[in-house]
Amino acid sequence: MQFDEPKVIEALSQEWGWILPEIRTVMAVSTMGNVFLADSQQSYWRICPEELSAAIVARTPSELESVFADPESKADWQMWGLVSELLALYGEPEVGECFGLVIPALLGGDYAAGNIRRRCLYEYLGFTGDLAQQTKDLKDGETIKLEIV
Template identity: 35%
Template sequence: MSGSTTLLIEIGQSWGWTGIAPVQVVKENPFGNLLAQDTNGKYWRLCPEEVSCEIIAESKLELDLLFEDRSFLDDWYMTPLVSLAEDLCGPLPKNRKYHPRVPVVLCGDYGGSNLVTVDQIDQLRFSGDIGRQIKDLPDGSEIELKVVE
């Protein structure tokens, strides 16, 4: 099975609860953010560190327009954060992504000892599982995080 097929299957399994049914990954960045096209031609942004996956464009034309927007480009390329991550963690080995130990949605930050590299598939599983568990909680809710090995 090719890497892209594995990635599509994992997105569907780990994030399918959002409604995404991916057919292709269009872009990815060093933090594991993915732009994926679904079976209806819509484009989704999966953002593991923010534990989010949502439609950002209804068509290729809308996606192209997003990539002309400076604010979107700054957010997508994450240049200052990628530079910080490279300084703290070194260059990315194959199939690994930068990721906060404690996801941003759980009050983690992007700097210092909170940044690590993780296997991309593990990142998708971890963030998708957390997202599914907290999706109905109001912002600011207290949670108890249990790590089971």
């Protein structure tokens, strides 16, 4: 997927900066808006906006190669079954766009076409980073009232 790296770094730094160290480079962005990046401390992260999560996936280049080579990780990253359905419904995302869940999976949203739209990647990363910070301390099964202003 094509993206503007400085804009991805800016969105992640502003709204995911509460969990991410300084970003060195964005390595890849999936059609679903997931981001692989390298930080300034030589760790490799995956930002999964629909799950409202950011996690270190590797600490060395060889560990990262293993992640990229793992068929299960690759299938989770690419989501080809779902993405092909979305491409047929909504068309190919433009540069700086992705497919994104309307209601994040962490909040009960389904990985289904009815809950997914073509979105501005940078706004989606910003929105989900802010929401991730606000929900980071929720306990499993806890009830919330979500107000979007």
